[in-house]
Amino acid sequence: MTSRTAGGPVRLAVELDGDGAHPAAALGDERPSAERLGPRALIELVLAAEIAGFTLVTFDDSPLPPPGGLRLEALSRAAYVATRTNRIGLGATAHVTTTEPFHVATQLASLDHASHGRAAWLVGAANEPDALATIGTGPLDPAGLRREVTDVVEVVRRLWDSWEDDAVIKDVATGRYLDPDKVHHVDFEGAAFSVKGPLITPRPPQGLPVVIAPEHLVDEARPDVVLIGGSGLDDLRRRAHRARDSGTPRVFAEVEVLLNTREPAETRLKRLDSSARWEHTERLRYTGSADGLADLLAWLGTVVDGVRLHPAVLATDLPPLLETVLPKLRAQGVLRPPEPGETLRAALGLPRPVNRFAASRG
Incomplete structure (x- = not known):
């Protein structure tokens, strides 16, 4: 997949609820929940996301x-x-x-x-x-x-x-x-x-x-931003066209993210799934390198107005987003x-x- 060659600038959102999107996201984090999920941790996460350019x-x-x-x-x-x-x-x-x-x-x-x-x-x-x-x-x-x-x-x-x-x-x-x-x-x-x-x-x-709604509520909510998923990139493209035809001003893709760290993303996923399986949803799911994710987001920017990311484990998957993915997109002007x-x-x-x-x- 190559970097984007057309389209407007992509806007990124990130979901910061709990420990992450994977049901076993707290696995291996020995910090008490009050420390992981308390007000100080919340402020640190939001400020880091703001500085990075979300x-x-x-x-x-x-x-x-x-x-x-x-x-x-x-x-x-x-x-x-x-x-x-x-x-x-x-x-x-x-x-x-x-x-x-x-x-x-x-x-x-x-x-x-x-x-x-x-x-x-x-x-x-x-x-x-x-x-x-x-x-x-x-x-x-x-x-x-x-x-x-x-x-x-x-x-x-x-x-x-x-x-x-x-x-x-x-x-x-x-x-x-x-x-x-x-x-x-x-x-x-x-x-x-x-x-x-x-x-x-x-x-x-x-x-x-701003009113944001998932695509199954688009007719009822008449949102400013509709959130779409897809079983693959072609399906997401079709849904994006359908959302635009509904008159919704902005379309954001939903993407779950699990990245390579000191162990490959697929190995991490198997380890997390052994405790609680991460069932597939309507969202796209990306597992792999930070550079590969940056290329995917740049391509998605030619299809949708923005992307909301759902890190599998905030403590593990958010840092490479802040330190690698967003800086690469900023350097590309995307x-x-x-x-x-x-x-x-x-x-x-x-x-x-x-x-x-x-x-x-x-």
Whole structure:
């Protein structure tokens, strides 16, 4: 595989949940979980990713605790690192099935304010019986789940727009903090809930924080970024074309990564799988050298707008990404790192949306 010869700059994201994507990622790491997964380790990982040139870090989440331990929910992790970074995007998973829409909108708006415009929402739709039991209900049928995703994403966007950009006036002479004519009720009626609004938080710096969704939710979420997988490179190319045809502005490929270290990647994989097998998913999976991965990412940049990497073992697979893969892509002029102070929308080449209420007033 050769380096890329055409296409725009590739943007890279990395998933930083837990010990890594492999279910046995903690194998051989003798550090206590509080040290591996605590706030200091989280800050170090995110800062290293920012310095290396990643556009976005993401934090997975679920209604249930992960096997073998507890974790702080994703939005809290993103908020914790928001003021300690200045250019990397912060994407947090929140599930439409188990989180109140008003709370999702408020937390993401607050994250966008705290990060000066670098928030992203990874739309989750957990629908397993154990997950839904956490809120005292049961799974939705397929049509009900699709409607729930549609309703929640739509009302969250409306709530972000419920304050116009210039609603806050801070008029000391009259003692007015805001212009009430520019704060709006959304009056949303969904299939399972209603929301009157407005939000308790002014409009986020990005207007609408970036919405990211997997390809099976593209019609319901109408995301800014769709995440695609593929059984191989040809299948991924077909899915990328289909995602673009859906009108989604940006397409990111999902790639799991297990790299050569002092032992070959295939040997590492067999050793990890002997403890807990890493089942194949919809994502592409790369095992091999760091240079080979750099070439693959450069080629993917001719097919998609970006790639989200899922390191098998963060402690082992993230360092070569930071020290070899991203520097090689930067030297080739392939990687597009975000600029300091740049919003995530700007880093992704997305426009800032016009407020719907201001637009309707003309």
